[in-house]
Amino acid sequence: MGLLGAGTLLAAGGLRVYAGRPSHAHVAVVGGGFGGATAAKYLKILKPDLDVTLIEPNRRYYTCPFTNLYLGGLRDFESLGHDYRELQEDYGVRVVPDFAEDVDVDGRRLKLAEGSEIAWDRLILSPGIDFRWGALEGYDEAAAEKAPHAWKAGPQTHLLRRQLEEMEDGGTFVLVAPENPFRCPPGPYERVSLIAHYLKRNKPRSKVLLLDSKDNFSKQGLFMEGWEEHYGEMVEWVGLSNDGRVIRVDPDRLEVETEFGTIHRASVLNVVPPQKAGLIAHRAGVTDESGWVPVDPNTFQSRKAPGVYVIGDATEAAPMPKSGFVANNHGKVTAAAVVADLEERAVPKPTWANTCYSVIAPEWGITVANVYEVHDGELREVPGSGGVSPSGAPADFRRNEARYAEAWYAAISQDVWGTRPPG
Amino acid sequence: MESRVSAEVSFSVEAGLNMNNKNDKKQRLPTPVPESGPANPGRRRALRLLVAGLAGAALTGRTPGLANNRGSAAWERIEPARERLNGATPKDGAIKLDLPGVTQDGSAVPLTVEIDSPMSEDDFIEAVYLYAGGNPTPELLDVYLTPLVGRARFSTRIRLNKSQSVLALARTNRGEWLAGDREVRVTVSGCLSRDDTYDFDAVMRTRVRVPERLEPGQIGEVRTLIDHPMETGLREDGEGQPIPERIINEFRAEFNGKSVLKARLYRAISANPYLRFPIAPNGSGEATFHWTEDTGESVSESFRMETG
Amino acid sequence: MVVVPVLLWSGDASEPVDENAVGAERAEAVARTCAACHGTKGGFETDIPSLAGKPEAVLEAQLLAFKRDEMPGATVMPRLTRGYEDDELRAVARYFASLEAN
Ligand SMILES: Cc1cc2nc3c(=O)[nH]c(=O)nc-3n(C[C@H](O)[C@H](O)[C@H](O)COP(=O)(O)OP(=O)(O)OC[C@H]3O[C@@H](n4cnc5c(N)ncnc54)[C@H](O)[C@@H]3O)c2cc1C
Numbered sequence: 106m107g108l109l110g111a112g113t114l115l116a117a118g119g120l121r122v123y124a125g126r127p128s129h130a131h132v133a134v135v136g137g138g139f140g141g142a143t144a145a146k147y148l149k150i151l152k153p154d155l156d157v158t159l160i161e162p163n164r165r166y167y168t169c170p171f172t173n174l175y176l177g178g179l180r181d182f183e184s185l186g187h188d189y190r191e192l193q194e195d196y197g198v199r200v201v202p203d204f205a206e207d208v209d210v211d212g213r214r215l216k217l218a219e220g221s222e223i224a225w226d227r228l229i230l231s232p233g234i235d236f237r238w239g240a241l242e243g244y245d246e247a248a249a250e251k252a253p254h255a256w257k258a259g260p261q262t263h264l265l266r267r268q269l270e271e272m273e274d275g276g277t278f279v280l281v282a283p284e285n286p287f288r289c290p291p292g293p294y295e296r297v298s299l300i301a302h303y304l305k306r307n308k309p310r311s312k313v314l315l316l317d318s319k320d321n322f323s324k325q326g327l328f329m330e331g332w333e334e335h336y337g338e339m340v341e342w343v344g345l346s347n348d349g350r351v352i353r354v355d356p357d358r359l360e361v362e363t364e365f366g367t368i369h370r371a372s373v374l375n376v377v378p379p380q381k382a383g384l385i386a387h388r389a390g391v392t393d394e395s396g397w398v399p400v401d402p403n404t405f406q407s408r409k410a411p412g413v414y415v416i417g418d419a420t421e422a423a424p425m426p427k428s429g430f431v432a433n434n435h436g437k438v439t440a441a442a443v444v445a446d447l448e449e450r451a452v453p454k455p456t457w458a459n460t461c462y463s464v465i466a467p468e469w470g471i472t473v474a475n476v477y478e479v480h481d482g483e484l485r486e487v488p489g490s491g492g493v494s495p496s497g498a499p500a501d502f503r504r505n506e507a508r509y510a511e512a513w514y515a516a517i518s519q520d521v522w523g524t525r526p527p528g
Numbered sequence: 529m530e531s532r533v534s535a536e537v538s539f540s541v542e543a544g545l546n547m548n549n550k551n552d553k554k555q556r557l558p559t560p561v562p563e564s565g566p567a568n569p570g571r572r573r574a575l576r577l578l579v580a581g582l583a584g585a586a587l588t589g590r591t592p593g594l595a596n597n598r599g600s601a602a603w604e605r606i607e608p609a610r611e612r613l614n615g616a617t618p619k620d621g622a623i624k625l626d627l628p629g630v631t632q633d634g635s636a637v638p639l640t641v642e643i644d645s646p647m648s649e650d651d652f653i654e655a656v657y658l659y660a661g662g663n664p665t666p667e668l669l670d671v672y673l674t675p676l677v678g679r680a681r682f683s684t685r686i687r688l689n690k691s692q693s694v695l696a697l698a699r700t701n702r703g704e705w706l707a708g709d710r711e712v713r714v715t716v717s718g719c720l721s722r723d724d725t726y727d728f729d730a731v732m733r734t735r736v737r738v739p740e741r742l743e744p745g746q747i748g749e750v751r752t753l754i755d756h757p758m759e760t761g762l763r764e765d766g767e768g769q770p771i772p773e774r775i776i777n778e779f780r781a782e783f784n785g786k787s788v789l790k791a792r793l794y795r796a797i798s799a800n801p802y803l804r805f806p807i808a809p810n811g812s813g814e815a816t817f818h819w820t821e822d823t824g825e826s827v828s829e830s831f832r833m834e835t836g
Numbered sequence: 837m838v839v840v841p842v843l844l845w846s847g848d849a850s851e852p853v854d855e856n857a858v859g860a861e862r863a864e865a866v867a868r869t870c871a872a873c874h875g876t877k878g879g880f881e882t883d884i885p886s887l888a889g890k891p892e893a894v895l896e897a898q899l900l901a902f903k904r905d906e907m908p909g910a911t912v913m914p915r916l917t918r919g920y921e922d923d924e925l926r927a928v929a930r931y932f933a934s935l936e937a938n
Pocket of ligand 1: 135136137138139140141160161162163166168169170171172173203204205206231232233234255256257288289292296383384385416417418419427428429430431432460461462463
């Protein structure tokens with residue numbers, strides 16, 4: 106037992122079981138992204154004698170936020186990576202580099218890919234999203250090697266960047282945006298903005314075409330204002346009613362077909378596919394027919410599996426967007442709810458906030474901000490709060506929001522993972 | 529699949545208030561999504577329009593047709609649905625309604641209706657009626673089908689001004705009634721807000737996609753869309769004057785002059801009315817589509833379809 | 837039986853007891869939403885300022901001024917502070933002021 110460390114048991118047959126110390130409650134957290142890493146850290150802040158285990162296969166997590174700046178040539182990819190040393194060393198979170206494969210809700214066990222198990226008293230899942238491969242005809246995992254999604258940070262992001270670098274001047278970059286709900290509602294629009302920035306500098310005869318399955322999108326007026334200001338005719342957005350919905354992708358020809366039969370050919374094709382909650386949520390049986398996880402709005406405990414809490418992008422938390430900012434807030438509210446539950450206290454009144462920064466060009470940022478509460482058993486925006494940046498604002502206002510975007514990125518990274526330099 | 533777009537479409541849904549001066553012909557699109565946010569004067573204006581519009585009507589007045597007996601079946605709670613049934617009791621749960629359980633954009637909620645029916649000459653669904661009891665006016669769409677659709681299934685996009693259940697009633701050619709309903713939660717999301725504008729030059733432009741060639745017995749699919757604001761008549765303009773109702777209120781699809789599908793549209797059909805439905809033509813011929821506005825103005829499109 | 841008036845001595849007598857006062861737990865819960873931009877416990881300094889250990893009166897005045905739209909050039913703060921009660925903002929100011937500056 107000593108060999109494997111406190112709380113690790115060797116069960117019959119050599120199966121490794123991670124458990125909490127006797128008489129200490131044990132909370133297992135799946136996923137070391139914005140939601141899960143925050144939950145693990147705040148559980149230890151709120152109740153230092155709790156045993157907290159974080160399961161995350163990657164030793165280094167790369168954020169989706171700011172990958173658009175990387176694609177636009179404004180940020181180094183490595184600056185988007187964070188590891189778990191601070192959570193381990195300063196907060197006492199046990200980090201298990203493994204992939205959670207299955208959940209036994211009744212037996213309160215988690216099965217890991219490498220064969221070991223985790224016994225938990227409470228479980229928090231923050232697995233993010235998975236893609237609904239094939240839901241868009243022609244777009245499966247193999248297609249993503251030719252027409253990347255780059256909607257999870259990593260090899261896909263590099264692939265898209267490489268394709269942009271190799272694209273000829275005068276080519277067309279096409280982004281296909283999905284219906285709601287999906288990860289990061291302003292993400293596709295920020296992406297085309299910063300890719301337009303890159304192309305304007307390096308391949309100024311190129312075009313950027315955004316084919317959208319929606320007629321309205323996040324911060325639409327501000328994006329359009331920004332595109333006109335910075336990129337003129339280069340960026341074109343085609344919404345649903347203008348035949349923007351793509352119904353088929355041909356990854357070999359880099360062509361897409363819209364619902365009324367227009368064929369668009371791309372030089373670089375970026376498809377943001379339809380999405381669902383991460384796999385482990387489905388395995389745990391907590392998703393519904395929408396593919397997302399319905400939760401109790403006060404605690405984010407699953408409506409289907411007691412003791413299992415789900416946070417972040419995987420949840421049905423409308424009107425909160427699927428953002429890293431919100432996932433971080435979920436992590437804190439749910440950590441407090443889990444601690445209250447373990448201590449058999451009343452659940453504290455929850456509050457969440459969100460601020461989505463989008464960078465349209467260097468020194469040109471825009472935001473949407475909101476505060477959320479539970480009212481009559483449902484999530485809602487606090488009346489009178491929130492809103493988007495003013496339209497027609499002066500350049501220094503936009504410059505400030507771009508500066509604050511950078512500051513926000515540094516601060517939320519500190520709040521989620523800490524500030525250790527890579528090592 | 530053959531595709532034809534009847535005209536270059538240039539209407540603009542961009543939101544920028546001071547973006548350009550193409551704006552003179554634009555009016556705001558009706559949207560039941562409140563756009564709060566005093567940080568932005570344009571949004572404040574949109575909010576005022578809204579309060580005077582769809583949502584406002586529901587807040588200030590009694591919602592017509594919505595009785596208060598929550599425990600009863602959906603069709604019992606909606607007055608025009610009860611009237612339509614005229615004493616008949618529908619077979620509940622016999623219509624499949626495909627709608628998102630939660631939507632953040634009540635201005636265009638995708639809806640698919642599907643009913644199990646052979647759609648043969650002697651056994652078919654003759655009519656489908658859709659209602660949203662929580663809207664200022666519950667009627668959404670009446671659809672009259674014929675065996676020429678092959679399958680009882682169609683899709684459109686509707687406006688829902690708050691969380692509520694959407695009801696479908698259907699009548700078979702033998703006079704039996706079916707019902708089905710589904711709850712939709714509508715949330716207000718500042719994240720998705722926009723100011724809607726509309727280019728009146730584009731109104732009545734159509735898009736149609738029909739199968740150019742089908743095997744005998746094969747069921748093809750038709751998609752149609754017409755540019756139109758579907759002005760509800762429930763809103764005020766910037767000067768506080770009511771904007772009169774102006775909607776597409778009828779759509780007809782015919783094959784060689786015989787009805788395939790006919791629809792009566794109400795003001796809660798989303799801007800740019802969209803209809804998608806099957807077609808099972810009995811030979812080669814011409815498919816014709818007609819849209820009629822409540823002003824009496826109409827537009828038609830015809831397409832050749834080959835079978836065999 | 838002797839009734840001991842425990843409650844009389846349990847609090848600081850100089851501080852008036854406000855029935856609606858926002859408790860420490862609520863203050864911390866609200867303050868946690870701030871950490872995404874101001875760092876854990878408000879203690880991370882970037883172009884966005886650290887809040888930990890700042891004078892309570894200054895924090896309170898600023899938060900309320902944001903909420904009333906009296907801070908020229910403000911970006912997201914007016915939109916966010918409008919999501920909280922004045923008392924919550926006061927409690928948050930007190931909480932951040934009580935923390936050690938770094
Ligand atoms: C291009 C782009 C730009 C974005 N920009 C912003 C922005 O500017 N601001 C913002 O707030 N948000 C932004 N987002 C959204 C943000 O990335 C997500 O909302 C956020 O990552 C959600 O956090 P999460 O914890 O739910 O999931 P994630 O951060 O994806 O974390 C999930 C983690 O779980 C792990 N995991 C999954 N399954 C298992 C398992 N079975 N076992 C163990 N580990 C598992 C994964 O490896 C991953 O590390 C952006 C997204 C994109 C795509």
